[in-house]
Amino acid sequence: MKAQRISRTAIVGVVAGVLAAGLVTAPSSQAAGTIKIGYLNATIGPFAGGAPQITIGLNIALKEIKSTVAGKKIVILEEATDATPQLALEKAKKLIEKDKVDILFGPLSGDEGVAIARLSKKYPKVTFINTTGSASEATNQSPSKNFFRFHGDAAQWxxxxxxxxxxxxxxxxxxxxADDYSFPYANAGGFATxxxxxxxxxxxxxxxxLGTKDYSSQIAALPKDVDAIYAGLGGADAVQFLKQAVQFGLKKPxxxxxxxVDGTVLGSKADIGxxxxxxxxGGxxxxDSYSTPEYDKFKAQLKAAGTGPNIFSVLGYNSAKSMLAGLVAVKGDLSNNQAAYRKVLSTLKWNTPTGPLSMDKNRNAIVSNFIYQVVSDGKGGFATKSLKRQDKVAQGTKVFGRVNTCADVK
Incomplete structure (x- = not known):
């Protein structure tokens, strides 16, 4: 079965929006009456397909407030990363030290997120807003007071x-x-628990x-006497694995x-059916059957931007909207080391299109989680069917490494 573009649902927010054509570019120096936001996005590497979706979510959020807060223009300075901590740190330091950004928005991947969370402690005058990086230890281990994550971690999902x-x-x-880095460790750990x-x-x-191209040896080595395979891969890795699972006749569920099986994977043109x-x-x-006025509105906004709901567009929007909601609440006042802004962010609550969002003491979100099954849409593509919704899912305290047996999650 060839995959067609999947029409997934979306998520609307509370403050957002930039140009449909792309992000605002930065002036050469700090201008009066502007708020400068540095933006790290992994447009290089295995998640390059998801990175533009975060930008779409950000743009929708910026557009909702006309990229302006209390008369101050919001300016975005984007830097490309490749999902590695090394490049993320290099680009973050450039944005902070050279470009003098007020806020850092990003990064995409789990290992990047852990590195940026640690870096944030060295720059207490800058507020860090995570986009989609979801490794647990970014927030549940020695959390930074100026690092905020407005979504769950991989174990929560x-x-x-x-x-x-x-x-x-x-x-x-x-x-x-599963891919060998922090996000799949937490994701698999949550499942295995x-x-x-x-x-x-x-x-x-x-x-x-991460970035493996040939999974033939791993597929051949999978045990035959199991009931199912847990596959913790994403982006280009997920597409490659699923294609090769078809090619090599993997029959286990x-x-x-x-x-x-995020929308970016199900919407690929690969033969993965x-x-x-x-x-x-879960995530x-x-x-696809989910419908609320807020979600339907966001879904329409995504459609107008040429896409649909997926983990990157949804989290990109929710994170951006939360970031901007805080700026609106303090009328763009970032004085006193952004104290008022951070106080608002720390206690932020709003009803996202996917359910209520609030923050825990570590500045990590308490959120809704959706468990679903992939089914045929009857048109040669895929749809998703709800199995369960869980609200008020909070982050745990455990940091997972590789999960090889049940003993690793006890």
Missing amino acids: SGGVGEIAYKTLGYKKVAII GFCKAGGTIVAAQWPA LIGGAIL DAVLNTIA PVPD
Whole structure:
């Protein structure tokens, strides 16, 4: 089955919007009456396909406030990263030290996010707003007072998936294959915690490097005596794995990490149908039947921008809208080391198109989580069907490494 563009639902916000054509470019020096926001986005590397979706979410948010707060123009300075901590740190320092940004918005990937969260402690006068980086330790280990994440971490997004796999689908034994970095560690850890507690067993695990092109040896090494495979891959890696799963005849049902069957993957042109059908997954994006006035409005905004709801557009918008809501609340006042702005962000609550958002003591969001299954849309493409919605999902305190057996999550 060839995948067609999937029409997923979207998410609307509270303050946003820039130019449909692209981001505002920065003047050569700090101008009076401007707020400068540095923007890190992994437009290079395995998540290059998702990066433009974050920009779309940001642009929608900026456009809603005409890129202006209390008469001050918001100026965006974008720097490209490649999902590695090294380049993210280099570009962040450039934006802060040379370009003198007031706020840093980003990054995309988990390892980048951990590095930027640690860096934020060295720049207490700058406020850091995470976009989609979702490694747990960015906020639950020695959290920085000027680093904010307005969405869940990867472990939160797996909440309930393990229980459904064991109790509803009857999967007793599962093998894991996932990218070898912090986001999949947390994502797989969240799944395994629920699955193992319910009575399931993790019998084997493989951790290929991020950016792997050939998964044939890993697919061949997957145990034959398991009920399902947990696949914690995303972006180009997910597409490559799913294509090769079809090519090599992998017949075991899949349990997806949060980005295995995201809209950006399901909307690819790759022949992945035989692998993804009936896959279950959890994450911050609702199934295709989800409808609220707020969500439907955001979905229309995304459609006008040529896309649909996916993890990058949704989190890009929610993060940007939260960032801008704080600026609106303080009328753009960033004096006194941005104290008033950060106080607003720390207690921010609003009803996002995907449900209520509030913040915990570590400045990480308490959010809604959606568990769904991939089904055929009857037109040669894919749709998603709701299995469960969980509200008020809070972050845990555990930081996961590689999960090879159930012992690793106890």
